[in-house]
Amino acid sequence: MRWTIKPIPKPEKTKQLVEALKVDPFIAQLLVQRGVETYEEARQFFRPTLNDLHNPYLMKDMDKAVDRIEKAIQNEENILVFGDYDVDGTTAVSLVSSYLKTFYPNVATYIPDRYDEGYGISFKGIDFASDNDFSLIIALDCGIKSINHVTYAKERNIDFIICDHHRPGEFLPEAIAVLDPKRDDCTYPYDELCGCGIGFKLIQALGVNRNQTIEDFIPYLDLVATAIAADIVPMTGENRILAYFGLQVINAEPRPGIKALIHQIKKQTLDITDVVFIIAPRINAAGRIKHGNHAVELLTEFDFEQAQQFASEIEQYNSDRKDLDKQITKEALLQIEENQEKERFTTVVFQENWHKGVIGIVASRLIETYYRPTLVFTKSGDFYAASARSVSGFDVYNALEACSEYLEQFGGHMYAAGMTLKPENYENFKAAFEKVVQQTIHPDLLTPEITIDTEINFTDITPKLTRILKQFEPFGPLNMTPVFLTKKARDTGYGKPLGQENEHLKLFIKQNNSEGIPAIGFGLGNKLEVIKDGRPFDIVYSIDENEWNGKVSLQLRLRGIIPNENYE
Template identity: 75%
Template sequence: MRWTLKPKPNSEKVAALATQLKVDELIATLLVQRGIETFDQARQFFRPSLADLHNPYLMKDMDKAVSRIETAIANEENILVFGDYDVDGTTAVSLVSSYLKSYYPNVATYIPDRYDEGYGISYKGIDFADDNGFSLIIALDCGIKSIDHIAYANEKNIDFIICDHHRPGDILPDAVAVLDPKRQDCPYPYDELCGCGIGFKLIQALGENRNQSIDDLRIYLDLVATAIAADIVPMTGENRILAKFGLEVINTNPRPGIKALIQNVKKKVLTITDVVFIIAPRINAAGRIKHGNEAVALLTEYDLDQAEKFASEIEQYNSDRKDLDKQITIEALDQIEINEETDKFTTVVYNPNWHKGVIGIVASRLTETYYRPTIVFTKSGDKLAASARSVKDFDIYNALEASAEHLEQFGGHMYAAGMTLKEENYQNFKDAFEKVVSETIHPDLLIPEISIDAEINLIDINERLVRLLNQFEPFGPQNMTPSFMTKKLKDTGYAKQLGKDEEHLKLFVKQPNSEGFSVIGFGLGNKLELVKNQNPFDAVYCIDENEFNGNVTVQLRLKDLR
């Protein structure tokens, strides 16, 4: 691990903010590091309000999108809500379709089959719309590069409204409206919304025509918060507002589908981390193992008994998914070792029999192991399909763009992408991708980095600090859980390994003149020797609250020690 202590921000800014907010300089430092330098910015950060959301009509083409939907309703046209099979896509489809159905009946949903149709807008989906009398398709979380598909739909007199958040190409599709804040000509003030977030802006604009306030739309925010958490978009600006109020809905009045997914969770209050690790994988499992339609059915079901049946089936898919990704990860690691490819700048593996639904998870696992930009291929019809994952601060999308001559199609983000290619181009692509990455990646990026917000002593940790840190939630990219470094800690003699494979580390640490703190280090059981016999050590950790039998205590969640 590479330990990087963030540079101390401007001391005058920190001191001024600490005075204005009546907080100590540690909290002010954490705020300034996050770009929060004024009293008003701090107020918006600590007290997010739905009133701070931007006007949806600032988004390019929003007026066209709303006008076309209102025309469809006036003319009693059939509307098809189309979306990707992942969490962002299925939540977006659930959100827009259930909103429209609340006052207009001629609405249906369509999720492409991961195996038969692949990612994004499909010809099969357009043919389905044509065969069943749909004259308007609202595409969510996909479509920004579907030039040929939209042209095909236009030939059939089917209009498209595209709501996407991926990077556009040089040419935009010829749709009635293209809602994407990443369009260069879009003046919308915030361009980090996820697909479901764009869907929410659409219903926000539609709601204005029905004299609905933002509070009337609050019930849809459980879906938006789930998508924000799953899609790993920055936890800043509008995303942070939507996530915060969405979490409130999840914890107080979730829709039956989400209620059914979380009813066995023992925690009183779910955080964004719980959404990432409990809700999102289960919704994703439907599209990975069976079909994304099953996730939409769950998320749009209003009868709790029926929702519980759907949730039970999805729980089984998730269990199957875990078994598959474990097995494929073992096979992929073996392939890398056998081919002696551990010294390369990239990790690219292929097996025609790997399950397409879990190759993205496997790519993440391999990235954790070798810490290289990683692509996992499998056979999909007559082509190869792949999922890509990157390491911190390396743009894998740009690397794919530079190797695009060997690809049939690709799309995605800086840290995650998908692609297809012809089997005969696999080796050429693999070589080209390795060459591009080796020439463009900084060697430091191949060593996992722990970014440390501040160095503190144990005596600095008190109830007020913990209470204020809790108000930094919800956490996510660009607003990560603060990490602290403390030097010259000693275990008091309680150090031990936990877990069936002794993979975790449990300590009780002290410094002179401080209280002791319980420490848990997940996956750090192999560091036990470093802390035995009261050997002094330095540690990087987050400050957590541990709830056990109704008692809440402060504990340190260890990230690394040396």
């Protein structure tokens, strides 16, 4: 692990915030690091309000999208709401379809089969629309590169509205409207919305004609917050506002489907981390193991008893997903060990019978062991399909684009992507991908990094600090949980390993004459020798809360421990 302390940003801005907010300098520093530089920006950061959401009509083609939907309603056309099978896609489909159904009955949903149709808009889906007299398809979280599909639909007198957040290619599909803030010609003020977020802006715009206010859309924010958390989009701007209020809905009055999931896990209050690691994997499991339709059924069900039945089925899918994930990861690690060649800059593995629904998770697991841009391939029909995951700071999408001559199709983001290729192109692609990464990645990026916000002492950790840090939530990319460095800490003699294989570490730490603070270090069991016998050590950590038997207490969540270098 590399420990990297962020540079002190814009000292003059930090000083101005100290004076304006009456906070400690390191709190002001944390804010400036997150792009919060003025009193007004601090007000928006600490006091999110739905009034700060942008006018949806600022998005390119929004007026065209709304006009076409209103025309479809006027003419009593059938509308098909189409979306990807992951969390972002299924929440987006659930959101837009359930909103439309509040005032118009001729609405149906379609989620492509991950194994039969693959990612995104499918010809089979368009054929379904044609056979069932749908004349308008609203595509969510996909479609920005579906030029041939949209043309195919037009030939069958089916119009498309595309709501996507992925990067466009050189040309856009000839849809009635293409809502994507990442379009070069779109001047919408915020371009980091997820697919469900774009869907939310669409229903917000439709609400204008119905004299609805933003308060009418609050019940939909549990879906939007779930998608924001799952899709790992920046926790800034509109995303942060939507996630903030969405979490309130999740914890106070979620829709029956989400309530049923929470009911199964028996947790009182959920934060954004719980949504990422508890809610999202269960919604995802439907599309990974069975079919994404099961997630939409759950999220659009209004009878709680029926929702509980759906949630129970999804719980089983999630259990199956865990078993597959564990087994395939084991096989992939074995394959890497057996084929260990010269030092490589990438990890690329393939086995034709690996379950396509979990290869993305497996790619993430492999990065935990071999910290490299990683591709996990399996057979999908006549093609090989892969999920890509990247290391912090490296754009895997750009790397795939540089090798696109060998690919049939690809799409995604900086850190996660998917692709298909012909089997005969696999070896050439693998060599090209290795070469591109080798030539473009900075060597430092091949070692995991802990990024530290600032150094503090234990005397700085006060109830006031913990209250302020709580207000930094919800956390996510570009607003990560603050990470601190403290030097010359010592265990008070209570340090002990935890876990079946002693893989974790529990401590009670002091610094100088400070009061002791309990700490937990997951995966740091091997650091027991460093902290023994009262020896000083340096720690990197976030300030956390531990809930036990209804009591909440302060604890440090350790990220790293090293011997203090000045100790003799």
